[in-house]
Amino acid sequence: MVWPLPQRSKRQPAPEHDAPAAAPRLNLTQRLRRNRKADWTRRLVRENTLTTDDLIWPIFLCEGENAREPVASMPSVERLSIDEAVRAAAEAAKLGIPALALFPFTEPSLRNEQASEALNPNNLVCRACRAIKREVPNLGLVTDVALDPYTSHGHDGILRGARILNDETVFVLVEQALNQARAGADIIAPSDMMDGRVGAIRAGLDAENFEDVQILSYAAKYASAFYGPFRDAVGTNATLIGDKRTYQMDPANSDEALREVAQDVEEGADIVMVKPGLPYLDIIFRVKERFGMPTFAYQVSGEYAMIMAAAERGWIDGDKAMLESLTAFKRAGADAILTYLAPRAAKRLTEMA
Numbered sequence: 001m002v003w004p005l006p007q008r009s010k011r012q013p014a015p016e017h018d019a020p021a022a023a024p025r026l027n028l029t030q031r032l033r034r035n036r037k038a039d040w041t042r043r044l045v046r047e048n049t050l051t052t053d054d055l056i057w058p059i060f061l062c063e064g065e066n067a068r069e070p071v072a073s074m075p076s077v078e079r080l081s082i083d084e085a086v087r088a089a090a091e092a093a094k095l096g097i098p099a100l101a102l103f104p105f106t107e108p109s110l111r112n113e114q115a116s117e118a119l120n121p122n123n124l125v126c127r128a129c130r131a132i133k134r135e136v137p138n139l140g141l142v143t144d145v146a147l148d149p150y151t152s153h154g155h156d157g158i159l160r161g162a163r164i165l166n167d168e169t170v171f172v173l174v175e176q177a178l179n180q181a182r183a184g185a186d187i188i189a190p191s192d193m194m195d196g197r198v199g200a201i202r203a204g205l206d207a208e209n210f211e212d213v214q215i216l217s218y219a220a221k222y223a224s225a226f227y228g229p230f231r232d233a234v235g236t237n238a239t240l241i242g243d244k245r246t247y248q249m250d251p252a253n254s255d256e257a258l259r260e261v262a263q264d265v266e267e268g269a270d271i272v273m274v275k276p277g278l279p280y281l282d283i284i285f286r287v288k289e290r291f292g293m294p295t296f297a298y299q300v301s302g303e304y305a306m307i308m309a310a311a312e313r314g315w316i317d318g319d320k321a322m323l324e325s326l327t328a329f330k331r332a333g334a335d336a337i338l339t340y341l342a343p344r345a346a347k348r349l350t351e352m353a
Helices: 032-036 040-042 081-093 122-136 167-185 197-208 226-236 253-266 278-291 302-314 317-333 342-352
Strands: 053-060 068-070 078-080 098-105 139-146 158-160 163-166 187-192 216-220 273-274 295-299 338-339
Touching: 053 081, 053 122, 068 122, 078 081, 078 122, 078 226, 081 098, 081 122, 081 342, 098 122, 098 216, 098 226, 098 338, 122 139, 158 167, 163 167, 167 187, 167 197, 187 197, 197 216, 197 253, 216 278, 226 302, 253 273, 253 278, 273 278, 278 295, 278 317, 295 317, 302 317, 317 338, 317 342
Parallel strands: 053 078, 053 098, 053 338, 098 139, 139 187, 187 216, 216 273, 273 295, 295 338
Antiparallel strands: 068 078, 158 163
């Protein structure tokens, strides 16, 4: 997909004026513009650099063969059948993208209150892991641990009445994580926001000799309006009952994020993540500054959709906005970024090298 150039308003040419009289030279010791005078010097003094090594590509999975199902609210994003996901994995490896993150669209007939399909060793995610690892063994695979793609009510945990049960959910999440590790997942990424789940998952993995499987904790995940297109992609917008504010974080809170991260680090998280991304750059900065941990950011579906929609209409330069937004994560302290723009960004970065 080629983005149109930004539209420019038509204006009358400015009237001509006499050249200004020579101004007196300022007595400046420091002229900061000197370091910006040319591309070569701007590159020399650049403080943060974005590379393909910083990118993780989230993809959506669906049943079928040779299937590519467009996600209407995410331009240029499609759900992929497993064979198409293998091709995407090969493309990622060719582009130098280190890892994919897998998210399933579970058929409605397989969703129930107990999320039992999450524990099926032949579910969509597990089959995709095995297929990708056969063909592209050196590509990292990140799998999402949460129950919302599998529940009939669209929540990340076990629902009793109007309440999400914490401890009962964690028990299921451990089994889901083990199911994914057995299928070949390299990084288990709990996104559910239940208390204590990182420690329980770590203990479960270690007990089954998965000591080398990493945990990427969605440590500071906010109850955000920017997840809407993602929920379209995995089919939970149609099923979600109520909202997730009793377990996802209040967007007004910052100190609480540090407590969440501290708990997950203590419980054994190898990497922590902030989600969403751009609206929470301050949180990324505080987390990285406080803990010095590997810190990832998720440029979520709503952020992606805004850039794509504006670029398609010619309101912004899509490539420049893409790279600027991704560089902002690096500047804030993120070590890597989950972004649906990963393949486009990788291609553009290669062209610019």
